[in-house]
Amino acid sequence: MATDFDPIENGPARLPPPEARRFRVDFGLLFIASLSLSAGIAVWITQGPGQxxxxxxxxxxxxxxxxxxxxGGILLAIALSMILPRDRVxxxxxxxxxxxxLVIASGAGAVVPGGPHVTYPLAMGLMRAGADAGAGTAMVSGWVLLGLNRVLIWELSFLPGWLVALRLVLTLWVPVAVGQLARIWARRVPLPDDAHPGHRR
Amino acid sequence: MNVIIGTVLIWGAAFALLRHIARVDRAKLPQVWRAARATFLVMLPRTVIGLSGASFMAALLPKGQMAALFGPEQGITGILLATVVGAATPGGPMVALALSATAFKAGAGTGALLAYLTSWSIISLTRTLGSELALMGPTFLIRRLILSAPVPVMIGLAAQAIQASW
Structure with missing residues (x-):
């Protein structure tokens, strides 16, 4: 493939600020820790320490x-965000x-195989390279709602075809709509840089 | 086995990109490495805690009774109930789809079934707690969930209306 861009000009390649590299305790970590701790305690009490x-x-x-x-997924995402031509993204x-x-992002989410360890890094890489919160949300929504991999491998082997088809037809518009709403939201209140170090938005 | 195939494919793609970067501008490789390591270190504790929490929650759920929960109920009650059950179902497609198949055989309404599947797709605890929260950040996740919240009910109602008109 011909590369008609200058990666030095186009690649974001920004280093995270030094403070971001330290261990961070934030809302996300506290939330998930308290949730997991409560569930763990509940299992201990109701089903015993053995379980x-x-x-x-x-x-x-x-x-x-x-x-x-x-x-590997993270490495892929960061390398991708450095290679992708920012103007084109x-x-x-x-x-x-x-x-x-939004249609492109939703479609990409639906088609790309590989599950969470591919799609999230990919969405993250695209967002680092210039995709907005709307496209990121559309991509994740396209994957969770319309992911072809799951439809073909899982849904069709458990449920009748007409039911799967009905679900797909009824859901087709959702990723684009949710993406559009996320885009409007981000235009009013931009997403904070709360995801991970070096995240550019 | 799936894990191994997936890992090999991801690393293959990552290496191809790294080779490309090395050819174009070798000086950038340490930057990629540093950024990847920093992201990984932020993600690691969140993923470990999130995945453990999701499996504890899975153990707490009465899976046998969950299918029955949205079995006989019809109408908006059934759809709302299915949405809540879907949101609370952890684990991968195996758990949720086995549950749907059971509910389908037990005579669950199309509306409730699709509301359940949609709700589970959007929220799936193992996925959101294990990866999305850490990689995309809490704000991205919370906004996506808020914006998607009405969707399962809407799809359930639409499916029910379609089924009624058949």
């Missing part, structure tokens, strides 16, 4: 097996990309 540790070890094994995938899925941009 508690059984679940905990199971999770540890699962997380360990996921770690390389998660890190802006035109395609930037704040002024209109409904067309």
């Amino acid at each position: 508690f540790f059984h679940l905990l070890w199971g999770d540890t094994a699962m997380i360990l097996s996921l770690l390389p995938k998660i890190f 802006l035109r395609l899925v930037g704040p002024d990309s209109g409904l067309r941009g």
Whole structure:
């Protein structure tokens, strides 16, 4: 593929500020910690410490097996955000990309296979490279609601075809609509930089 | 096995991009590395805590009774109930779809079933707590959830109306 852009000019490639690299405790972490702690305590009380540790070890094994995938996904997203030509991303899925941009983002979310460890890093990479909150939301919504992978592999093997088709037809407009609302919202109140270090919006 | 295939594919794509960066501007590689490491370190505690919490919640849910919850109920009550049950269903597609199939066989209404599936798709605790909160940030997630909240009920009602007119 010919590259007709200058990555030095176009790549965001901004380093996170030093304070962002330190361990951060924020709302997200506190929320998730209190939720998980309460659930853990409830399991301990209602089902006993045996079940508690059984679940905990199971999770540890699962997380360990996921770690390389998660890190690979992040590496992919950051490399992508440096390679993607910012002007083109802006035109395609930037704040002024209109409904067309939201349709593109929703479609990308629906088509890209690989689950959370691909789609979230991809949305993050696109947002670092110039996509707006509307396109990011449309992409995530397109994946969770219309994801082809899940429809073909999972839904059709559990449910009758007419039901899956009805769900898809009724849901088709949703990612674009939710994306448009998120875009309007972000125009009034921009998304804060609360996701991760080096996040550009 | 799926995890291994996915990991290999992701790393393959990442390496291809890194090679491209190395060819164009080698000096950028350390920047990619630093940014990736910083993001990973922020994400790690959140993902570990989130995934454990989601599996604790899954263990607490009475899955046997959940399908029955939106079985006989019809109309808006059934749809609202299904939406709540869908939001509370953790785990991957296996859990939610097995539950839907059970409910479908038990005679759940189309409206309630689609409301359930839509609600679960939007919220799925394992996904939102395990990855989205950490990678996209709480504001992105909360806004997406608020904006999507009416969707399961709307789709449930539409499906019900369509079924009634058949």
